[in-house]
Amino acid sequence: MLKYANPTNFLTLAAKLLPWLGAATAALFAFGLYLGFFVAPADAVQGEIFRIMYIHVPAAWLAMLGYVAMAGSALGTLVWRHPLADVAQKAAAPLGAAFTFVCLVTGSLWGKPTWGTWWVWDPRLTSVLVLFIMYLGLIALWQTIEDPGRAARAAAILTLVGIVNIPIIKFSVDWNSLHQGESVFRAGGSTIYPTMLWPLLVMAVAFTLLFVTLLIMSMRNEILRRRVRRLSLLAADLAR
């Protein structure tokens, strides 16, 4: 870990890893999508529409994993003051938000033909929406505080407060729906058959690899962006 406190070492590692990661992501996506769209049988109740599950469910997992990754980096920022943790935190926020958005949109597209509506105030939907808003709040915080170090520490505290609060929010939202008689949906109907499950697992790994690849790319960009910022500040200083 100490070695990569030097951003240059990280950039070298990223340059080595990225082609492999990108290739593995593309291959797994191709394989997973092929399995999901051509090999897996159509659902007995939902027909072909259920195939959106292969995008929707991995996106939902990654939406949560993104927050966990951010919280881990937040600890790295606050406890070890690791410079790379700052960068990872900042890079993970828009990625997590994007996966959450994909999850919400595909869920909505799935909901229209099967439930007959784009949106219901179902507990699961509501808590994912709150998660999405929390991501947006974090991104806004990153963008408003100018000094990168200060922004990192502020975002880290907010992320950790969030990780304490997410289970509470989930619990409250569940409680609310249970007692106000809203409809509770069950995904998919019966238990998933292996022919339907395997593509899902492949897609989950593909999504995770995509997340890691994008995270490393975005971290690299952030490091370069900070260098540009520092250089332009220096240049402005010299010009004065």
Add this chain to the structure above:
Amino acid sequence: MRGALAALFWREIAIARRIGGAGALGLVFFLILVTIAPFAVGPDLALLARIGPALMWIGALLATLLGLDRLFQADQEDGSLDVLITCDVPLELVVATKCLAHWAMTGLPLVIASPLLGLMLAIDGVTLAAVALTLLVGTPALTFIGAIGAALTVSLRRGGLLMAILVLPFAVPILIFGTSAAAAAAGGSVPFATPFLVLCGLALFALAASPFAAAAALREIDA
């Protein structure tokens, strides 16, 4: 230490009373929220009575956020925040005291005024008492949770809007159990005590944990 905290408490009260009159303004804001609601949904008393407790909770939530962005900002601008951070009294207690004073000037008037405004929304007596009770428990928690947002946005020029975005997701549980308890009192399938006790628990947790997060944020950002 107790003397120092008491002095801080009265200082906050004095500032709130003299400058801007935050307490009175919050109350007027609450009043206007309740007043415009019937224009939006129509003056149907049965409907207003049904959604009244929820309206009052949303009003209280927004009124609590009002002026909260200045909780630490004013101190940061005149330098007294640095004194508070470096003095012997733990910053967590300073934060808690400031929140308590802020609540006494903004939240408490709302709680006291809520039965009166509830009458305008045709809420019946028992529900009215329940709404006031849930607000009494819930508004301090909202202030304390809001303090985290106030601390995070302390150095920003226009932090108010950002603070609201950061804080409101965390206020969701309080809002859910506050309105659930009020709805239970109005006659529901669950007894009033169940959601109310959860609300108390959440409020106590917020009161205990928020000062630590807010103090950490102040130390990290102001340093």
